[in-house]
Amino acid sequence: MLLGQLENLKEHINHYEQEIQDILNKLPESVSVKTLPGVGDRLAPELVATLGLNSKDGHQRFQAAEEISKLSGCVPVVRESGKWRKVSLRYACGKSLRRTFHDWAFTSINCSPWARAFYDYHKERDQSHCTILRNLGKKWIKILFAVWSQGTSYDEALHIQNLKARNVPWAMAL
Numbered sequence: 721m722l723l724g725q726l727e728n729l730k731e732h733i734n735h736y737e738q739e740i741q742d743i744l745n746k747l748p749e750s751v752s753v754k755t756l757p758g759v760g761d762r763l764a765p766e767l768v769a770t771l772g773l774n775s776k777d778g779h780q781r782f783q784a785a786e787e788i789s790k791l792s793g794c795v796p797v798v799r800e801s802g803k804w805r806k807v808s809l810r811y812a813c814g815k816s817l818r819r820t821f822h823d824w825a826f827t828s829i830n831c832s833p834w835a836r837a838f839y840d841y842h843k844e845r846d847q848s849h850c851t852i853l854r855n856l857g858k859k860w861i862k863i864l865f866a867v868w869s870q871g872t873s874y875d876e877a878l879h880i881q882n883l884k885a886r887n888v889p890w891a892m893a894l
């Protein structure tokens with residue numbers, strides 16, 4: 721009896737996933753988001769839903785990449801006064817969105833040469849895995865916002881070329 725219920729549930733889940741993909745394919749914003757490495761079929765709907773529609777008249781959910789970074793918890797909280805300074809994880813954020821960018825950063829390490837170089841460079845300097853992924857997620861947010869707001873597709877070679885032109889230390893080996 722339970723097996724029959726699970727099969728029925730699986731059928732409904734597949735139907736909902738197909739509906740999500742159909743809606744995603746109709747949105748023009750999804751075309752540019754799908755060009756980002758590591759996004760895939762699972763993360764693309766989440767990212768497009770987070771960003772919302774890219775209205776040309778200026779009515780957008782986000783006006784800058786920093787807003788997305790803060791909402792997702794990729795930017796730490798800094799408290800300082802006089803002689804002390806404390807940096808901590810941002811707890812007041814969208815936990816599911818934080819997880820989305822964490823997963824994307826982790827996946828992108830295997831899909832993007834510059835993301836791998838970024839990860840390896842900071843790992844050699846004894847940064848923790850989660851800190852590196854949070855910082856990598858913050859970089860991906862800037863790229864995501866640029867791609868989404870301009871309606872262009874992502875070009876890995878151009879991005880690496882720009883990193884080298886700015887003499888970014890971890891990108892010089894690419």
